Amino acid sequence: MGTIGFVGLGNMGRHMATRIAQAGHDLVVFDIKDLQRKPLEAAGAKWVDSVGAVADVADTVIVSLPTPAIVDQVLAGDQGLISGSAVRVIIDTSTTGPSVSKRLADTLLARDIRLVDAPVSGGVTGAEQGTLTVMASGQADAYAQAEPLLKIIGKNIFYLGPEPGQGQMMKTINNTLCAAATLASFEGLVLGSKAGLDPKTMLDIINVSSGRNFATEVKIPQCILHRDFPMRFTTELLHKDVKLCIEEGARLGVPMWVSDMARQMLSFAIGQGMGADDYARVIQLYENWGATQFGNAR
Template sequence: MGPKAGRGGRHVMGKSIGLIGLGNIGAHFGTRLLAAGYELMVYDRDPAAMERLVDKGGRRAESARALASQVEIVMLCLPIPTVVASVANEVADGGAVRIVLDLSTTGPSVTKEVAAMLDRRGITFVGAPVSGGTVAAEKGTLSIMPAGPEATVAEVEPYLRVLGKNIFYLGTDPSLGQTMKIINNTLYATSLVASCEALVYGVKAGLDSKTMLDVLNVSSGRSFATLERIPQCALDRSFPVRFTTELLHKDVKMCLDEAEKIGVPMIVNPVARQFLAFAISQGDGDKDNVYPIRHIEHWAGVQFGRKPDA
């Protein structure tokens, strides 16, 4: 069921919705939901982030609990699992909420804990992590991986269709979407680090940076790192922050920890985690995850790409 026309041409749903977490990704979620005509209540600890969505038509909540006391469906877009768990506990105290839709990368273990806690309070939980970065979030072309009770996922699907293009239902266990997400991010991290090493080698051997990407991206060595992230960030040396090194490291570590819990060996992926950990130790935690290519360049004595005016 989609939105229906309300007063002043605005669309309203039979169900009220709220969004907690208005950072780099969450701000785009709020903007898209408002642009689609949904009535939306918003909350973020950062008043400026909240004000940007209020200016676009969102209703301000004074706290997570206050929001959950006024809306039936609460969406979470938060940075780390501990924050998701903490906010979910606040939300559970709200008197109106009946569905929590987690769009964060929370990981399987914490997702199971949160789902069980909410279930005891009579609230249904859907884990629906997203992939594609800030550009895809702005355009509404994200991949979304919902998991939870089938009827509940069907109920929230109209909202997911506003936020993303590729929706993959992964089963009734809310943790399965999270498992898929951390697998995805770990594969991205490992391919990114490997690509950075190989491209810096190519530069030192005498190859042109852009030509290498052109060849790779029509050949078997291509990946999201070579198709999107390295061209967007490193080729022109701009390094805009799309997804931080710290957050990527968090996801890889989570994947390795979860794999170890169920007895799956990981041999190659830990090297990517170690490199990201090194980069964080050098002050790159809040920088985009492509930025650490600079360490490889420093060790090699060359630079990949160049500024447009260089």
């Protein structure tokens, strides 16, 4: 495939980049922090000193970045990928929302660069194991070029068609459903704890019943039941995704009342200093209000 580029080596990006390097691809990488330089060089990647340096040598570049503003800067800024001499396809695994993705696709296409928006779901564990769900859209020939790389980082690959932003639309819907179900689960489980129900037994029952969801099956057993609270996805990033979805709902005239309640709760948690924490810690607000605790340390 020639040289592949990767920009953004945070909690998700570092694992995806590592898998691509270990698959034998000629990989160049960059991040504003050099925390992952040694591990990625050990995996076979070459570290370069700027976004532009990636775009000057890599025909296909993958990005994994935290916010729409940063994606905009990295892709289309004065020193961004758009200025590179080699790049022809950009695969954006970030969550920017469909409106931003459509605008960037048009901007890049004017410079003969095609955008595949390919946001992912599955968290840090999925990124490390290569089992992410990928929701991709973009021109068919660009997607065909991206697909072999997407199969390295993901297990469930969905192509949603040539219209830019459709992958982003699906991702924001997914994360908004996750947020609403998670917060509802927090409420119910804290209530059960206050009433004297055993935490694990509650999860065992819910997970073979109609109340099960990602939070009860994965997030809460792995991150909360034993009071571990590992860093996997921040409260502020989940809030960002829900906000993007609600904005699309307003643009298309679709009411999202329950989703907006979830957004408000996440916004409150950010105001309480939890923005940089994994969103699992939001359960502690409910525990404080209920004067109880769900789960116990190992």
